[in-house]
Amino acid sequence: MGKFKASMTAAAVVxxxxxxSSQTETTAMETQPAVEQAKFxxxxxxxxxxxxGGVPAFDKMKLEDLKPALEKGMALNMAEIEEIANNPNPPTxxxxxxxxxxxxxxxxxxxxxxxxxxxxxxxxxxxxxxxEMTPKISAFFTKxxxxxxxxQRVKEVYESDELENLSDEEQRITWLxxxxxxxxxxxxxGETKARYAEINQELAKLQTKFSNNILADEEDYVTYISxxxxxxxxxxxxxxxxxxxxxxxxxxxxAITNTRSSMDPFLTYSDNRExxxxxxxxYYNRGDNGDAKDNNEIIKQIxxxxxxxxxxxxxxxxxxxxxxxxxAKTPEKAMDLMMKxxxxxxxxxxxxxxxxxxxxxxxxxxIDIKPWDYRYYAEKVRKAKYDLDSNEVKQYLQLDKLREAxxxxxxxxxxxxxxxxxxGSVPVFNPEVKVWEVTDKASGEHVGLWYLDPFARKGxxxxxxxxxxxxxxxxxxxxxxxxxxNSNFVKGAEGEPTLISWDDAETYFHEFGHALHFLSxxxxxxxxxxxxxxxxxxxxQLLERWLTTDEVIDKYLVHYETGEPIPDELVEKIxxxxxxxxxxxxxxxxxSAIMDLKYHTTDPENxxxxxxxxxxxxxxxxxxxxVMRHRSPxxxxxxxxxxxxxxxxxxxxxxxLTADAAEAFAEAPGGFYDKEMADKLVKYLFSVRNAMxxxxxxxxxxxxxxxxDALMRDRGFPLPEEKN
Numbered sequence: 001m002g003k004f005k006a007s008m009t010a011a012a013v014v015x016x017x018x019x020x021s022s023q024t025e026t027t028a029m030e031t032q033p034a035v036e037q038a039k040f041x042x043x044x045x046x047x048x049x050x051x052x053g054g055v056p057a058f059d060k061m062k063l064e065d066l067k068p069a070l071e072k073g074m075a076l077n078m079a080e081i082e083e084i085a086n087n088p089n090p091p092t093x094x095x096x097x098x099x100x101x102x103x104x105x106x107x108x109x110x111x112x113x114x115x116x117x118x119x120x121x122x123x124x125x126x127x128x129x130x131x132e133m134t135p136k137i138s139a140f141f142t143k144x145x146x147x148x149x150x151x152q153r154v155k156e157v158y159e160s161d162e163l164e165n166l167s168d169e170e171q172r173i174t175w176l177x178x179x180x181x182x183x184x185x186x187x188x189x190g191e192t193k194a195r196y197a198e199i200n201q202e203l204a205k206l207q208t209k210f211s212n213n214i215l216a217d218e219e220d221y222v223t224y225i226s227x228x229x230x231x232x233x234x235x236x237x238x239x240x241x242x243x244x245x246x247x248x249x250x251x252x253x254x255a256i257t258n259t260r261s262s263m264d265p266f267l268t269y270s271d272n273r274e275x276x277x278x279x280x281x282x283y284y285n286r287g288d289n290g291d292a293k294d295n296n297e298i299i300k301q302i303x304x305x306x307x308x309x310x311x312x313x314x315x316x317x318x319x320x321x322x323x324x325x326x327x328a329k330t331p332e333k334a335m336d337l338m339m340k341x342x343x344x345x346x347x348x349x350x351x352x353x354x355x356x357x358x359x360x361x362x363x364x365x366x367i368d369i370k371p372w373d374y375r376y377y378a379e380k381v382r383k384a385k386y387d388l389d390s391n392e393v394k395q396y397l398q399l400d401k402l403r404e405a406x407x408x409x410x411x412x413x414x415x416x417x418x419x420x421x422x423x424g425s426v427p428v429f430n431p432e433v434k435v436w437e438v439t440d441k442a443s444g445e446h447v448g449l450w451y452l453d454p455f456a457r458k459g460x461x462x463x464x465x466x467x468x469x470x471x472x473x474x475x476x477x478x479x480x481x482x483x484x485x486n487s488n489f490v491k492g493a494e495g496e497p498t499l500i501s502w503d504d505a506e507t508y509f510h511e512f513g514h515a516l517h518f519l520s521x522x523x524x525x526x527x528x529x530x531x532x533x534x535x536x537x538x539x540x541q542l543l544e545r546w547l548t549t550d551e552v553i554d555k556y557l558v559h560y561e562t563g564e565p566i567p568d569e570l571v572e573k574i575x576x577x578x579x580x581x582x583x584x585x586x587x588x589x590x591x592s593a594i595m596d597l598k599y600h601t602t603d604p605e606n607x608x609x610x611x612x613x614x615x616x617x618x619x620x621x622x623x624x625x626x627v628m629r630h631r632s633p634x635x636x637x638x639x640x641x642x643x644x645x646x647x648x649x650x651x652x653x654x655x656x657l658t659a660d661a662a663e664a665f666a667e668a669p670g671g672f673y674d675k676e677m678a679d680k681l682v683k684y685l686f687s688v689r690n691a692m693x694x695x696x697x698x699x700x701x702x703x704x705x706x707x708x709d710a711l712m713r714d715r716g717f718p719l720p721e722e723k724n
Contacts, residue, residue: 035076036105044069044113045106048470051425052437052449053480056469059427061113067129070114073107074140080104081144084153091153093166097174101525102476112469116429119467120486122459127212131205138204142185142197151186154178169691173527176690179325185313192312199309203642206302211461211640213293217286218462222248223256223279230254232271234391239493248458258282259462261488265501267375268390273367280372287633288610295633296609302639303604319600319646327534327653327694331601334534334649338594340708341652342620344717345590348583349623355381371627378581386577390501393574396557396566397505399454399489399498405556406512409546413678414520414686417441418450430457438519448472448481448519454498456488463488464507466514466540468529475524483518485511497560502574506544513543520686528691533643534650535694539685541651541658545665548575549672579716586715588629591622593649596638600646609633657698659714660706661685 040046044065048054080103087095117126144150157163158178163171185196224245230238238254244262245255256266256279263283270276287295306318315321319331328334356369356377369377382388410416421435428435432455438447451469456462469482487508492498500508517539521529546552557566598616599607606612609632617628630637637644644650661681668674684692684701699705712719 042069044110058429069110073110077104077107085150091156096153119461134204134208135201138200142200145184151181173525199305210298214634218258221258221282224253232269236499240490276372299609317601322646345586352583388573394499401556405552415441451484453486455491464511466511468518471529472521481518483515509544509547510540513540522687523691528689533647534653538654538657545662582715587626591628592630596648656711657706659710
């Protein structure tokens with residue numbers, strides 16, 4: 001992994017986020033840095049050993065090895081960087097850019113293990129190390145970015161005559177490397193450069209603390225209920241809740257854990273309004289409880305530091321700096337997209353609430369719909385308007401069968417075959433983690449490995465995500481991909497299948513889309529895997545569309561007890577209700593995306609987070625029955641790291657691409673399995689990663705730019721010109 005790919009990964013794992021038939025490691029030893037030929041006692045630094053080109057030693061990772069491995073890895077990487085920076089020969093692509101791509105391999109491996117402790121197996125002991133080492137890691141990467149000799153060599157390559165003779169990918173990674181330096185303080189000097197480094201360290205501490213505060217609230221605030229409080233809850237949920245309580249030492253009770261995968265179905269089905277409100281408040285108040293884990297003051301400090309840092313670089317605000325190299329280019333363009341959709345979304349919410357209130361009135365509930373009622377009464381509306389029961393649909397959504405469906409889609413579109421790896425042959429960090437070998441169906445050639453960690457547990461961060469333990473590259477000998485999907489499904493009771501909601505099924509396909517993006521990569525250099533935030537969600541969002549294809553529905557959506565396929569009439573109900581509740585889903589997401597942009601375009605001196613959130617949403621006309629998908633005090637996407645900061649809008653930007661691309665498949669002769677379209681999908685949208693400008697890649701796939709009208713049609717919203 002080159003320095004800037006290592007830097008990107010470090011930012012992800014350190015700051016709280018998370019993109020050959022031979023059974024031996026296939027590397028070109030003659031071109032490897034000396035550190036890669038060294039022997040290490042610390043397993044976290046060691047080259048991956050074993051089959052499939054080597055795999056992480058998850059069975060041997062020990063927390064006591066982490067700090068010394070980080071310190072050693074950073075020292076080794078810094079020595080490599082200094083050697084490149086002080087090379088007496090004139091700078092060339094090979095001795096500067098390519099040399100940086102080769103550097104940092106041992107440290108890259110340490111960060112792979114760090115990511116497991118941070119996201120999958122966190123503990124108080126790890127968090128103590130994390131708190132100590134995060135600012136040191138930030139300082140390390142800042143020191144590299146601010147290395148004047150190194151930047152000068154990069155700049156000379158970027159401005160040299162050699163550039164035009166390089167391959168397209170080599171030209172792009174040269175630009176990406178130069179741009180990363182220039183946008184991250186390399187041009188500063190003196191006290192300004194020192195302050196820039198200080199800010200990075202302070203931000204690293206604060207963002208880590210923000211993330212750990214959320215995790216603490218998710219672990220500590222569990223709602224336990226008794227048997228007489230189960231009214232309305234599906235049997236599968238009750239069994240899973242009983243199992244979750246038992247694992248926490250609460251036999252005979254039922255645990256509603258403080259995660260979306262537990263909260264959402266509880267609010268959908270529980271007849272107990274008082275408990276619904278309690279669970280709702282517990283979930284949406286994460287990081288906002290006025291205690292030692294409260295995140296409001298941390299948010300203000302983060303915003304002030306980010307604003308000060310970009311001011312040092314000459315930018316008006318953080319969002320302007322952030323979006324400069326994204327597809328949107330400016331916060332104004334990003335906000336313009338939001339505002340094209342927002343009015344239609346909140347108008348739809350008004351209609352949805354009216355339908356729900358009518359049912360509540362008819363039942364004599366004597367209530368006004370509140371946020372903790374929305375899912376519950378939306379489900380009643382779904383049944384009344386479409387005769388569609390979410391719990392009935394859930395009986396056909398078995399986690400294992402959905403995984404088989406994803407494999408089927410990958411086979412049809414990407415020509416991939418997934419074969420279970422014999423347990424014990426590839427180390428895993430938890431017994432629940434399973435591994436598959438991915439091969440090309442035609443040639444049998446090894447493509448990579450796919451790891452799956454599907455279930456919620458203590459110490460695992462909430463949500464769903466995809467990551468890699470090794471990216472595909474060829475510039476230094478072929479290196480195959482190790483991809484991983486991670487979820488927080490509530491595991492079914494012993495002997496029972498895990499049944500999930502339709503929304504969760506879409507998320508399952510979504511994250512698998514990220515994995516396919518990793519596995520289908522056909523690039524030479526590590527930096528080509530760096531992402532463009534308002535584009536990287538597109539490929540995964542697009543893969544969700546295959547969940548509703550006839551082939552998947554007919555073969556894999558079968559009843560968990562009878563094995564019978566989902567009835568045609570139920571599928572028809574699902575299709576009729578495809579845009580149902582779209583007002584809620586769009587509004588809760590967009591409220592978060594808009595607030596993200598507002599946070600990063602407003603003078604932070606004027607921001608008190610809770611007050612700012614409330615006032616700005618009121619200005620937007622935010623319906624009182626809906627809350628932000630991620631309220632500010634637990635908005636980890638933008639405050640646990642900088643990965644999505646001023647860029648959460650990217651999901652909507654990518655949705656425009658998704659809706660437009662889906663229409664292309666729908667119009668093709670072979671529909672969503674059209675061979676020509678599938679080939680273009682892999683060639684231009686998946687395999688190139690960031691080795692090609694995203695806008696150019698999309699035009700090569702579609703023949704034109706994406707159109708927002710496709711998104712409006714997809715969501716059942718009126719087109720802007722049709723509003724009058």
